[in-house]
Amino acid sequence: MKLTNLHQFLHDFFTIQDCAVREETEHTLEVQLTRELDQALMNRPFYWHYMDKMGQQGVPMSLSLNTSPEKLDDQKEWIHFGSPRLQQIFSYIQDKARITLLYEQTDGEMKTSLLPWLVVNVKMEYFGKQKKDHIQSIGLQLINGTMLTNMMLKLDSLPLQRVMSDYSYTISPLIKPSSGFYRIFQYFEEKLSNEDMYWASDAQKALEDERKLLEHFFSKNDDLSDLYEQELYRVKERLEPKISLKVINAGLFYLSENTNASIISQ
């Protein structure tokens, strides 16, 4: 689910945030920010502080972006994967989209029951001599404990909304969401125990080598024992292999029986 079309991504983002698109071409985008986004992106806290003090509304700024892969020689701000502006927008999204509660939209007048799923997107970070990441999206059905991978892809085609449709009702989880998280972490631990950890042995070996060097270097000089401890700590920090499981975001999703059947059988 990598982001391939940056322009579309930004267009969607600003639309979701209720910002009016003023002008748009293939590679340019001019949007009128809302007050919330102005505060989040434009870095002018004093302006808003002042407006609030004066009891005035304040005028949010607009943003004029060049989304093409090439820098153009014009007034528009060039936005690309390394640009501070995009980083800012990314962290805004990551901050706002930590947790969700969503219901599958159902139509008709039939009574429909919705079953609870805990969806957890996890980033596994491998720290060896270097670092790499692995991302997995896990869905855990909170009634029967079915666990699925690639959950985000499975959800992507469904109509999901913040409120429940008429005539729908939810079934309460049998597994508490917090125990659901533990089950998911457990799953990762098992999965990891079967992986080839060559990278960790490499790092461990490098750590051992550097530790020996340090010991030798500082062995003849007791005055420097503080420095030795400090260096050793830093070597460990740099080379000690570890894995960290970080939750990107997670949500409780209520899905219809039909959907349940179809995603489980996929």
Place this chain on the structure above:
Amino acid sequence: MRIPIEKDHNFISEFSNLIHSPDQLCDWKLFKQSYQIAETLKIEDFDTLVSPKFLPHLTFLPHQQKCAETVIQEMNGRALLADEVGLGKTIEAGLILKEFLIRGLVQKVLILAPASLVNQWALELNKKFLIPALTAGKRTNWQAANIIITTLDTAKREPHRSAILEQNYDFVIVDEAHKLKNHQTKNYQFVQALQKKYFLLLTATPVQNKLTDIFNLISLIKPGYLGTYDDFLQLYRDQKKEMEKDPYLKQLISKVMVRNRREDTGIEWTKRKVETIWVEFSEEEQAVYDLIETIFQGVQAFSSVTYKREFCSSREACYLSLKKWLESSESMEIKEEIQQVMARIEQLPHHAKALKVAELIKKSDEKFIVFTEYRATQIYLQWLLKQEGIPAVIYRGGFKKGKKDWMRQLFQEHAQVMIATEAAGEGINLQFCHHLINYDLPWNPMRLEQRIGRIHRYGQENDVTIYNLATKQTMEEQVMELLYNKISLFENVIGQLDQILAKLEMKNLEKEISQIFAESNSAGETKIKMENLSSVISSMVDEQVGETS
């Protein structure tokens, strides 16, 4: 083996708390966008550099990218970068820093750079690498500053010193590593005491000459890597070994040091064209020059070398220096004669060499950088050029940061000429200019290389023309003919010269030459001594070239 796994338990409580507060929840679209961002930013594998993808506006040279890969993958982020001048060490360091930042391995960064380069570092990191780096001011809050650039001198002074030593830096870069050659200095001990995970030392002056220098630098990067100081001395000093001749040591060092040389980079460098321009003194000038020589000849304690050299540069330089001598000297011996010389200098018309420079520049529309050794000459030249309608700016190492930047910009946009003194040799890049005039030649070829390196560096698109001015029938003629031309210094890249000088146990070539001039009793003796010196050097250059090619 068992690997510790850290789990995000905090998230579980956050989730349980917030799932009941609707205003903290997001809709599907934003939820999906956040996931997409994570997928996009993830580090796919341990080895491939991810940062170039985030810097689409930059193109890295193969040796720069290779350097970053080597430092990150093989050296685990602790290394000595010792590329030759002009190959882009700052770019390499910036790329390494960017990579660590993107991989989330580094947040807190300290960069120690020479005062003249602090602003340039800030500019390059911010503009090129989009890294929000700040320069330190008087009231820097070291704890709050994430990526900060300052000088070693500021950092090691209280109150900064204690505050900095309290910080846990993820990455420290020192761009004046030559100041860390001696392990007994405050500089060294300060850098050693810094808490740092990743660590880069940058130096343009190769340090292989003196084994203890390199031992000290490497012991900062990887304590113990070359053993203890005593072990090392015992092993290498006793046997008077040289690194180049010790393949084992060389290999060891190659694992913590990256050193690219121009010829290894595979880049087509623009050419250097060298032209010697001979100047002849007017009769009056020649008479004064000879007079200075004669006056001092009888006096054992003083040598005319300095004054003659100054006189070759400008009347002003020599006059001021003689005046200073008169004021400070207690000896009455030749006072009168000196005053006489000064009176004659006052009568002289314009300096022949200065007129030559004006003539040369006037013929062209190109920009010129003119290097001189003397401040008095610098000001005189600026004045003279102005008379000729040629706008010129001056530049000195002692200028404040802002003034330097301003002068550089004036030169780029308005002035035709920049007149710089030696101190300006380091730290500014003037690729937009490709004509260089050595108004007077330094007697140290390394300094000459640094001068040329200001304009003949990566980014220079034109061939570089170097004009060397020398006055006939003066010491300048001898230095030019007997030293520079003999060892064809201008054509060769000087990378190896410092190694050669070290082999000759001649740390300061300039002193050596002064001595030859001062101690020789006749022109013939000077000539023979200079010829000996240059033939030794050039035979070693040949040997070196033979070894490396």
